[in-house]
Amino acid sequence: MRARPLPVRSTVRLRRPVDIWHKPALSAVVAMAVPDITLYALGRLDLILYTSAGSLCALYAHGLPYAARARxxxxxxxGMVASLGIALTAASLIPSAAVLVVLASLLAAAHKMACEATRIGPPGNLILTFVAAxxxxxxxxxxxVPVHLALALGTGGLAWLVCMAPGLVRPRGPERIAVARALEAAAALLRTRAGAGDTEAVAHARHATAAAVNAAWHTLFLVPVRTPARTAAGAGPERFLVRAESALGGVDGEAHPEAEAERLRGWARELRRGGPLPETAAAGGESLPGPDEAAPRHPVPGRPGGLRAVRARLAPGSPLLPIGARVAAGCVLAGWASMAVGVGHPYxxxxxxxxxYQANTTLSWQRALQRTVGNLLGLxxxxxxxxxxRTGPLAMIALALAFQFGAEACITRNYWLGSVCVTPMALLLTGFGAHLPAATLVGDRWTDTVVGAAVGLACCVLVTNRRAADRIDIALERVAxxxxxxxxxxxxAPAPGPEDARETGWARDRLVGCLVELREAVDVAAGEWWQRALPEERIAHAEQRGHRALAGLVQRHSAPALAA
Known part of the structure; x- marks a missing residue:
């Protein structure tokens, strides 16, 4: 067992923003502005908390194809309306603040585990927990309660419409962005490999490319292809993804990696612009494999999906169970500690x-520091x-919308920077229905931040995830x-016909999924504060052998199409 140092400098370092940050930002602003202005016209701004519950759902699912996004x-x-219903019913029936803290904490743990199990992506459990708490x-x-839930459900329907509206203009936009990311990752791998100086950098770029390609295939598999027209429409992005995948096996572009990298980046730019798909490479005139030159890819058979996959991730022994225990215990103790120091609303x-609470102690420490710094600056x-x-409600509405946009613009650069906007926005949303002195509001919020971060982090250190190393052993077995x-x-020997290509694609998907899972398990275990020594040599050998086998599969699967 050994204690690992906790980072500070990297915790506050700014990153490049996520490429689609503006999509949830604009969607949330539109979904919030319509009910806010309506309530202002009706003189019922005290209901903004309930309408915001539905409007904030517009922050979710922007990376998914539209059919999957709708579901x-x-x-x-x-889930938001159900959580709000539980919270409002409890608030109307239970006078004890201590009991309400327990219920809010249990619901927060349920949000965390459900969002992790469904892998819904940003903003995860945070919005659900904020509204419910x-x-x-x-x-x-x-x-x-029924009227307030109806308001949340109605604005949730508006958020659904706002998020689905871009599909009328760019119906395959999410798939094109996913493939563009894979092309950009493949270009970075080719450039890193051409430098050939830093073996660790090459390994990191190879893993990033494998993860991006795997995510892009997953995105394409979410698109229903029940008609020949949809199959033909999906063949275009698939051809580009095959080309990005070829970088993992060195199928093409090894003689001139810089030229191939620039070609891939050029295709990525064209895909992002939303125009017609480019048919040939800009330099060299090479045609991409057409839809008839490669067998269509299909998901690996037998892999659980939907609710079955969620149940499997929450089964006994799941690594999510210690995280749920951390959230429940930490939230209860933080809420009670806040009450003990005199805060009347410890939510x-x-x-x-x-x-x-993140996947491990190191990430939780970083988030606690980021949250504290961001909240202080936000206050x-x-x-x-x-x-x-204080000039009036219109100014409050305008500022709340501006802070919502700013939060999405900043939070992908670093969580603390986004919290600078989230904190005043939360104060404004709760301030529409309550009239507390500003000094009391700011003081209570700062006290709650310090208490919540300190107590939560203490619980995170005490309730360690001892199963993190066991997850590595399981992942190593799956890779093998x-x-x-x-x-x-x-x-x-390769067999003629589409059957061999289909089997090769399935084997590739299984192997790359196992390699990505192994790297995630290693990253999680490496960030636990108290943890037994990791089998680093065994992990390195498994990844090397796995990527060599992956390169062989990619060559076998991609070379015929690329040579066509």
Missing amino acids: TLLWVVL SAFFVPQRLGQ WAVVTAASI LLFSALLPLI AAESAAHRLLAA
Whole structure:
């Protein structure tokens, strides 16, 4: 067992923003502006908390194809309304703040585990927990609950429409972006490999490319192809993805890696612009393989999906169970500690504790530091804007929308930078229905932040994930099994027809999925503070052998199409 140092400098370092940050930002602003202005016209701004619950669902699922996005957003809206219903019902029936803290903490743990199991992506459990935890401490009568839930459901429907609207203009936009990311990762791999100086950098670029290609195939598999027209439409992005995948096996571009990298980046730019798909490479005139030159790719048979996959990730022994225990224990203790120091509405301590829990202790420490720094700066910003806020409700609405946009613009660069906007936005949303002195509001929020981060981090250190190293052992076994299956396939002579290509594609998908899972397991275990020594040599050998087998599969699967 050994204790690992906790980073500080890298915790506050700014990164490049995510390429589609503007999509959730604009969607949320539109979904919030319509009900906010309507409530202002009706003189019922006290209902903004309930309409915001549905509007904030517009932050989800922007990386998914539209068919999958429609289903996912429906579940998000229903989950938000159900959580809000639990919170408001409890607030109307239970007078004890201590009991409400327990219920809010259990619901926060359920949000965390559900979002991790479904792999819904950003913003994850944070929005659901913020809305529900706030609602637990809103004065409420039982007869008001149905009306408030109807408001949330209605604005959730509006958020659904806003998020689906771009599909009328770019129906295959999410797939094109996913393939563009894979092309950009493949170009970076070719450039890194051409330098050939840093073996670790090459390994990192290879893993990033494998993950991007795997994510792109997963995105394409989510698109229904029930008609020949849809099959033909999906063949274009697939051809580019095959080309990106070829970088993993060195099928093409090894003689001139810089030229091939620039070609891949050029195709990525064309895909992002939304125009017609480029048919030939800009330099050299090479045609991409057409839809009839390669067998269509299909998901690996037998792999669980949908609710079965979620249940499997929550089964006994799941690595999500210790995370759920951390969230529940930390949120309860943080809320009770906040009450002990005199804060009347400890929901922010619960939200703070819930927000810091990540996959391991190191990431949780980083999130706690980022949350504390961001909230402090956000409170200072809110205090500086108080003269403007006091000018009237229109100013409050405009600032809330601006902070919502700013949060999405900044949070992908670093969580603390996004928190600078999230904190005053949260204060404004809760301030529409309550009239507390600004000094009390800021003081309580700062106390809750410090208490929630400190208590939550303490629970994270004490409730360690001892199963993290066990997950590595399981991942190593899966990589070995997938590698053996790949070698058996490679040892056999290629058979003519689409069947061999289909089997090769399935073997590739299994192996790359296992390699990505192994790297994720290693990263999680490496960030646990107290953890037994990792089998680093065994991990390195498994990844090297796995990527060699993957290169062979990629060559076998891609070379015929690329030579066509």
